[in-house]
Amino acid sequence: MKRWKGLPVLIFITCLTVALSACGGSADLGKLGKTDPSDVLVAYFSCTNHTKSVANYIADITGGTLYEITPEIPYTSEDLNYNSDCRANREQNDDSARPAIKGEVENMEQYDVIYLGYPIWWGQAPKIIYTFLESYDLSGKTIVPFCTSGSSSIGSSATNLHSSASGATWLNGKRFSGAAQRSEVENWVNGLNG
Numbered sequence: 001m002k003r004w005k006g007l008p009v010l011i012f013i014t015c016l017t018v019a020l021s022a023c024g025g026s027a028d029l030g031k032l033g034k035t036d037p038s039d040v041l042v043a044y045f046s047c048t049n050h051t052k053s054v055a056n057y058i059a060d061i062t063g064g065t066l067y068e069i070t071p072e073i074p075y076t077s078e079d080l081n082y083n084s085d086c087r088a089n090r091e092q093n094d095d096s097a098r099p100a101i102k103g104e105v106e107n108m109e110q111y112d113v114i115y116l117g118y119p120i121w122w123g124q125a126p127k128i129i130y131t132f133l134e135s136y137d138l139s140g141k142t143i144v145p146f147c148t149s150g151s152s153s154i155g156s157s158a159t160n161l162h163s164s165a166s167g168a169t170w171l172n173g174k175r176f177s178g179a180a181q182r183s184e185v186e187n188w189v190n191g192l193n194g
């Protein structure tokens, strides 16, 4: 029986297609890239303005709406003194802690993409971020986490948030230093869209 001469070419094309799709070009970006600036919310919590600075850059770059997650009871410097038995430490050690938020996002339903920023506290997101996520129905939205820290990576801090908004599409998060420059933030945001 004569062998079909196109067979090696077909095998090559099939292998190439499988290899290219395995390279991750098909990551699920949810609604990112299909959005109008008015569909983008940049929500953040920040006590010493590091995360706020990154959030400001993201809002400026995307044209999104900035929303500060404001605690009902503000954190004093004693509350943040992590070398003591401070409020922040006690909350991080309490699975059920959900510090109350002052106010709320108006028209949450209008947003498709939420950039969600927080400082790393003991390797994790502050519990107020859980309060935020559990306050809304975020099903169908795309959440892009980002954080600032002294030196820790984003680690498991973002993936541990997923169950508090399980109906959302979660993108991989990004950690910035407290002194992150706009260009670094811009490269990351533009890379997400690409």
Ligand SMILES: Cc1cc2nc3c(=O)[nH]c(=O)nc-3n(C[C@H](O)[C@H](O)[C@H](O)COP(=O)(O)O)c2cc1C
Binding pocket: 045, 046, 047, 048, 049, 050, 051, 052, 080, 081, 082, 088, 089, 118, 119, 120, 121, 122, 123, 124, 148, 149, 150, 151, 152, 153, 177, 178
């Ligand atoms: C209670 C507490 C715990 C912290 N834990 C960590 C940590 O585990 N790793 C780290 O690199 N930085 C840690 N930091 C430093 C903050 O993540 C860092 O200063 C951050 O940029 C602060 O952001 P903000 O100014 O937006 O609040 C901690 C700070 C506080 C107050």
